[in-house]
Amino acid sequence: MKLIEVNNLTKRFGGLVAVNNVDFYINEGELFGLIGPNGSGKTVMFNTMTGVYKSDGGKVVFNGEDITDLPPHVINEKGIGRTFQGSKVFLSLTPLQNVMVGRHCRTKSHLRDVILRTPFTQREDRETEEKAMHALELVGMGLVDKKDTPVKDLTYVMRSLTGIAIALATDPKIIFLDEPVAGMNPTEIAQAMELIKRIRDSGITVFLVEHDMRTIMGICERIMVLNMGYKIAEGTPQEISRNEQVIRAYLGRDYGAETKQG
Amino acid sequence: MKRNALLKTKKWRNYLIGIAIALVLPLIVRLVSPFWLHELFLIAIFGIMAVSLNLILGYTGQANMAHGVLFGLGGYTSGLLVMRLGVNFWATIPIAGIAALIAGLVVGYATLRLRGVYFALATFAFMSLMLELYTNLRGITEGLEGLMPIPKPSIAGLTLGPQQTIIWVYIAIAFLSLTMFVTDRVVHSRVGRAFTAIRDDEDLAQSSGVNIFRYKMLSFSIATFFAGIAGALYSSYHGMMSPGDCNIMFLLQVIVAVVTGGMGTLLGPVLGSIFVVIAPEVLRVAEVYYYLIFGVLLVVITIFAPKGMMGLVKLIQVRLKARGSREQVTL
Amino acid sequence: MQLFLQSLMNGIVVGSVYTLVAVGFALTFSVMHVINFAHGEFYMVGSFMTFMVMRYIVDDFWVALLVSVVIGAGLGFLVERVFRPSYGKGLLTQFIIALGLVIVLQQAMLIIFGGQPKAVRSAYPTVHTLGVVSITDERLLVIGVSVALVVALFIFLNRTKTGKAMRAAAGNPLAARLVGISTHRMASLAFIVGIALAAVAGALLAPLYSINPFMGMRLTGVAMVIVVVAGIGSVGGAAIVGYVIGIVENLFAAYVSPEWSFAVMFALLIVVLLIKPMGLFGKERAGVAM
Numbered sequence: 001m002k003l004i005e006v007n008n009l010t011k012r013f014g015g016l017v018a019v020n021n022v023d024f025y026i027n028e029g030e031l032f033g034l035i036g037p038n039g040s041g042k043t044v045m046f047n048t049m050t051g052v053y054k055s056d057g058g059k060v061v062f063n064g065e066d067i068t069d070l071p072p073h074v075i076n077e078k079g080i081g082r083t084f085q086g087s088k089v090f091l092s093l094t095p096l097q098n099v100m101v102g103r104h105c106r107t108k109s110h111l112r113d114v115i116l117r118t119p120f121t122q123r124e125d126r127e128t129e130e131k132a133m134h135a136l137e138l139v140g141m142g143l144v145d146k147k148d149t150p151v152k153d154l155t156y157v158m159r160s161l162t163g164i165a166i167a168l169a170t171d172p173k174i175i176f177l178d179e180p181v182a183g184m185n186p187t188e189i190a191q192a193m194e195l196i197k198r199i200r201d202s203g204i205t206v207f208l209v210e211h212d213m214r215t216i217m218g219i220c221e222r223i224m225v226l227n228m229g230y231k232i233a234e235g236t237p238q239e240i241s242r243n244e245q246v247i248r249a250y251l252g253r254d255y256g257a258e259t260k261q262g
Numbered sequence: 263m264k265r266n267a268l269l270k271t272k273k274w275r276n277y278l279i280g281i282a283i284a285l286v287l288p289l290i291v292r293l294v295s296p297f298w299l300h301e302l303f304l305i306a307i308f309g310i311m312a313v314s315l316n317l318i319l320g321y322t323g324q325a326n327m328a329h330g331v332l333f334g335l336g337g338y339t340s341g342l343l344v345m346r347l348g349v350n351f352w353a354t355i356p357i358a359g360i361a362a363l364i365a366g367l368v369v370g371y372a373t374l375r376l377r378g379v380y381f382a383l384a385t386f387a388f389m390s391l392m393l394e395l396y397t398n399l400r401g402i403t404e405g406l407e408g409l410m411p412i413p414k415p416s417i418a419g420l421t422l423g424p425q426q427t428i429i430w431v432y433i434a435i436a437f438l439s440l441t442m443f444v445t446d447r448v449v450h451s452r453v454g455r456a457f458t459a460i461r462d463d464e465d466l467a468q469s470s471g472v473n474i475f476r477y478k479m480l481s482f483s484i485a486t487f488f489a490g491i492a493g494a495l496y497s498s499y500h501g502m503m504s505p506g507d508c509n510i511m512f513l514l515q516v517i518v519a520v521v522t523g524g525m526g527t528l529l530g531p532v533l534g535s536i537f538v539v540i541a542p543e544v545l546r547v548a549e550v551y552y553y554l555i556f557g558v559l560l561v562v563i564t565i566f567a568p569k570g571m572m573g574l575v576k577l578i579q580v581r582l583k584a585r586g587s588r589e590q591v592t593l
Numbered sequence: 594m595q596l597f598l599q600s601l602m603n604g605i606v607v608g609s610v611y612t613l614v615a616v617g618f619a620l621t622f623s624v625m626h627v628i629n630f631a632h633g634e635f636y637m638v639g640s641f642m643t644f645m646v647m648r649y650i651v652d653d654f655w656v657a658l659l660v661s662v663v664i665g666a667g668l669g670f671l672v673e674r675v676f677r678p679s680y681g682k683g684l685l686t687q688f689i690i691a692l693g694l695v696i697v698l699q700q701a702m703l704i705i706f707g708g709q710p711k712a713v714r715s716a717y718p719t720v721h722t723l724g725v726v727s728i729t730d731e732r733l734l735v736i737g738v739s740v741a742l743v744v745a746l747f748i749f750l751n752r753t754k755t756g757k758a759m760r761a762a763a764g765n766p767l768a769a770r771l772v773g774i775s776t777h778r779m780a781s782l783a784f785i786v787g788i789a790l791a792a793v794a795g796a797l798l799a800p801l802y803s804i805n806p807f808m809g810m811r812l813t814g815v816a817m818v819i820v821v822v823a824g825i826g827s828v829g830g831a832a833i834v835g836y837v838i839g840i841v842e843n844l845f846a847a848y849v850s851p852e853w854s855f856a857v858m859f860a861l862l863i864v865v866l867l868i869k870p871m872g873l874f875g876k877e878r879a880g881v882a883m
Contacts, residue, residue, distance in 0.1 A: 071473075073469070073470075076469055076471040088465070089466070090462040091463075093458060097455065101455050101459045101467065101472070104452065104455070104456055111448070111453065114447055114448055115444055128452070163466075166466075325688065372866050376870055378684060379622070379684060383817045384821055384862070387863070390818075391863070394853070394856035398856065517689065551700075554700040554701065556696065557700065558693065560689055560692065560696070561690050561694070564686050565679065565690070
């Protein structure tokens with residue numbers, strides 16, 4: 001079933017068209033990748049689909065519902081979780097607290113409950129902490145050990161992982177990952193690839209933007225390629241690595257030569 | 263689980279210490295001098311203003327400049343109800359809070375879509391507008407001279423005049439405690455987490471499910487409600503309310519209290535209030551130059567102690583703990 | 594009709610002063626995102642410097658103006674240094690530093706000159722009558738200098754290398770630094786120019802109305818309204834809105850109520866905020882990096 005369908009999506013910044021009439025879809029349960037050279041519009045695409053930017057044309061349909069230009073918190077509540085490039089986290093909190101923020105749209109305690117500290121609120125807070133721990137455990141990679149250290153004292157990679165845990169805690173149907181392995185060494189990258197597969201296997205569709213070729217080619221089932229705001233190719237990793245246009249725009253002749261031999 | 267139980271006992275211990283100080287301090291001060299009793303009242307009032315402003319500023323990170331004039335609105339509302347309509351003072355307190363809350367919602371609605379600096383500028387404009395209203399609607403507010411005389415309220419037949427300042431102090435401290443209690447509960451909850459998320463990173467908070475507009479409005483409502491209450495208390499204590507009581511200088515003092523005390527902490531604003539009320543008195547010896555020195559002091563503190571007094575307190579705590587553990591190792 | 598034209602004329606004069614102050618404010622804001630809450634005080638200082646020169650040194654308006662500009666520029670340089678430790682440390686820190694400056698400047702002028710309002714002699718009192726409207730040379734001078742400076746600033750920002758560098762630093766500090774532009778130098782320059790403009794405004798205004806050490810606050814408020822109405826990042830917008838606000842204020846005073854004429858601009862601001870939160874000439878927020 002098509003979980004997300006994007007039709008003619010366009011985003012402009014003044015005279016610059018960052019995303020130009022892009023069409024694609026993602027199936028439920030897929031591990032879908034998006035690649036493209038720097039400035040090709042990948043992050044702009046993410047932001048426009050998740051309500052951070054207003055679109056300048058086109059439609060985004062999620063689970064049969066038109067979600068184009070809805071506010072980000074509503075989109076999150078409907079089931080789209082996401083991370084941001086550059087390990088964005090809540091700097092003054094610990095990883096556990098960060099992830100607890102992610103439980104926000106799945107909880108209800110409001111002002112009256114909170115001031116009176118009703119049994120409902122106390123129960124909900126306990127649950128929040130438990131579910132947050134689950135998300136941290138799913139991410140693994142040593143994050144659980146650091147759950148009470150303020151994130152500003154943690155490494156870039158740990159922060160990125162925290163970001164993923166936050167998105168997981170929102171109980172999404174699909175998770176948008178924006179360059180999750182940036183800054184990781186090869187061991188960490190291998191672990192992250194396992195993590196992403198784990199996420200997909202737990203029932204969450206994955207929409208992955210990455211620069212690291214091993215990761216994308218290694219785990220994605222289908223890949224879309226953007227260049228200068230246009231979609232220039234779509235298909236399996238095999239098909240993409242053989243596509244002339246893609247090779248020319250992005251992969252470089254050496255890689256193309258390698259795969260032709262291998 | 264064990265950790266939670268330990269924290270709870272520590273918390274209750276702190277509460278008891280706080281209550282003990284709150285009960286005993288006014289008595290001690292009264293023995294020392296009536297003047298300082300008056301100062302204590304002011305500290306409590308600034309405390310309510312600073313703790314509530316801290317909710318908007320320290321926890322959601324929005325620089326709301328209209329806080330002071332909403333204090334004024336509370337004062338005018340309460341004063342007018344008592345003077346013109348003979349309403350019982352105690353009833354006007356929640357009404358003043360609600361009036362300020364409604365005005366706060368209006369200001370919030372118009373300005374909260376703006377970010378950072380522009381929000382500050384816009385709320386500043388609201389502040390100026392309201393001051394103009396207070397000054398020019400002479401028929402209602404008596405303009406620059408101020409609304410007066412506001413009759414003193416009474417408890418059980420006893421009129422709260424100048425001899426009963428200590429009762430005013432207890433009342434103010436009671437409301438300060440209420441403000442701190444509500445703030446504490448809110449901050450350590452789902453709502454408080456949303457506030458902190460907004461302050462740290464609005465984009466991430468939004469995409470993680472937090473309706474930032476709604477929560478900013480919420481922090482506004484809570485804070486302005488208490489500002490209105492502080493205004494009601496002040497205007498009846500003082501016997502009058504004028505635009506001069508809630509102008510930019512007043513706002514400055516509240517902001518100084520929040521920032522020098524330590525933003526994003528519960529006790530910080532109270533410490534800051536003590537500084538704001540006492541420092542000018544201490545500096546008064548420098549006569550004409552005291553305001554000038556205050557200005558310089560302000561700049562210096564802000565540059566060199568950005569985490570405020572609570573920051574210094576925490577620093578000292580950390581140092582002491584480090585020393586303690588070092589001693590254990592050598593043993 | 595006469596009332597209308599006369600008010601319009603007065604509005605342009607007042608607007609000229611507003612524009613200089615607002616443009617200076619927008620400039621100091623745009624490079625390092627510092628709200629210099631003390632901005633209006635430099636306008637006040639400019640007035641007092643003019644008063645001091647003409648009363649005690651030499652009775653020549655142009656010398657006084659020059660002195661005000663120089664002192665303004667010097668103060669601008671110093672003030673940028675004072676704000677420097679607070680870059681990136683948040684709005685409140687800047688606000689308090691600025692308020693500290695307000696107190697220091699107000700008190701300094703108060704101590705030196707006393708609290709009584711002062712008057713500065715008008716150097717060009719000749720009145721002209723153009724049809725139904727009368728205006729003094731002094732007021733024409735104000736309009737003239739204001740327009741000249743705004744045009745000069747426009748040329749500077751758009752046609753000169755330094756000006757373009759400043760705009761680059763304002764728009765994208767990281768990129769600017771990457772191409773070798775020193776953002777600190779640009780900030781210094783922005784402050785020097787911005788505060789000098791405020792000082793000039795004060796000098797121009799001094800012969801028209803009486804001056805006192807507390808008049809700066811009002812202008813800071815006006816500048817803030819203008820900058821928010823004009824919108825994010827728009828120095829040119831601030832220039833236009835400055836004249837408009839001056840005109841609106843005067844027309845309102847003439848036709849509706851002089852008492853409320855100052856409040857009207859705040860009401861205007863609220864209306865603009867509700868309809869166009871980013872301001873009349875504002876651009877969309879840059880948001881997350883590409």
